[in-house]
Amino acid sequence: DAGITQSPRHKVTETGTPVTLRCHQTENHRYMYWYRQDPGHGLRLIHYSYGVKDTDKGEVSDGYSVSRSKTEDFLLTLESATSSQTSVYFCAISVWWGPSYGYTFGSGTRLTVV
Amino acid sequence: DQQVKQNSPSLSVQEGRISILNCDYTNSMFDYFLWYKKYPAEGPTFLISISSIKDKNEDGRFTVFLNKSAKHLSLHIVPSQPGDSAVYFCAVTGNQFYFGTGTSLTVIP
Numbered sequence: 763d764a765g766i767t768q769s770p771r772h773k774v775t776e777t778g779t780p781v782t783l784r785c786h787q788t789e790n791h792r793y794m795y796w797y798r799q800d801p802g803h804g805l806r807l808i809h810y811s812y813g814v815k816d817t818d819k820g821e822v823s824d825g826y827s828v829s830r831s832k833t834e835d836f837l838l839t840l841e842s843a844t845s846s847q848t849s850v851y852f853c854a855i856s857v858w859w860g861p862s863y864g865y866t867f868g869s870g871t872r873l874t875v876v
Numbered sequence: 877d878q879q880v881k882q883n884s885p886s887l888s889v890q891e892g893r894i895s896i897l898n899c900d901y902t903n904s905m906f907d908y909f910l911w912y913k914k915y916p917a918e919g920p921t922f923l924i925s926i927s928s929i930k931d932k933n934e935d936g937r938f939t940v941f942l943n944k945s946a947k948h949l950s951l952h953i954v955p956s957q958p959g960d961s962a963v964y965f966c967a968v969t970g971n972q973f974y975f976g977t978g979t980s981l982t983v984i985p
Contacts, residue, residue, distance in 0.1 A: 867919030
């Protein structure tokens with residue numbers, strides 16, 4: 763187990779409210795990612811981080827922000843939640859397997875925006 | 877544009893038979909290919925991978941085939957078991973990681 767914990771596991775929130783999801787890892791991995799999974803779209807990258815305070819946008823970053831103040835924690839914030847952000851959110855770390863790398867995922871956060 | 881496509885959203889197979897899941901990609905520069913398996917309420921987990929220098933990799937009941945000229949990747953599961961029922965994502969890597977849309981496999985006892 764790569765030691766990735768996501769919290770909360772489930773969240774219901776109202777439209778327009780801010781929401782923060784947390785990803786915590788225990789193995790000092792440099793790269794961390796936030797994905798969302800939606801039917802028909804698979805896994806889409808929201809934001810990623812390549813170090814403390816170093817982040818960049820992914821494919822579907824609009825309406826989301828991230829922060830990484832410590833190596834072990836990567837936070838995803840929905841600044842003003844909308845119904846289109848109802849989804850399952852996964853955090854991932856990249857692990858070098860030689861000759862390439864792969865991802866290890868957390869268990870996910872199911873977010874419902876009503 | 878979708879870099880990776882899984883054109884079959886779902887697949888049903890009888891227990892004991894072969895399951896074949898397919899994946900097409902667009903960029904010949906991708907150099908590593910993976911399959912992930914996802915059960916409900918869990919995160920995706922790594923299943924099997926193959927590098928671009930090979931055309932086949934086998935791990936127990938799971939075999940991944942790579943056809944670089946056709947830009948096609950497939951996963952064979954033989955024999956299929958009810959516990960294999962899950963969503964399967966293919967993924968490709970170059971400078972970035974790209975995932976397919978997933979195929980939901982149901983193995984019927």
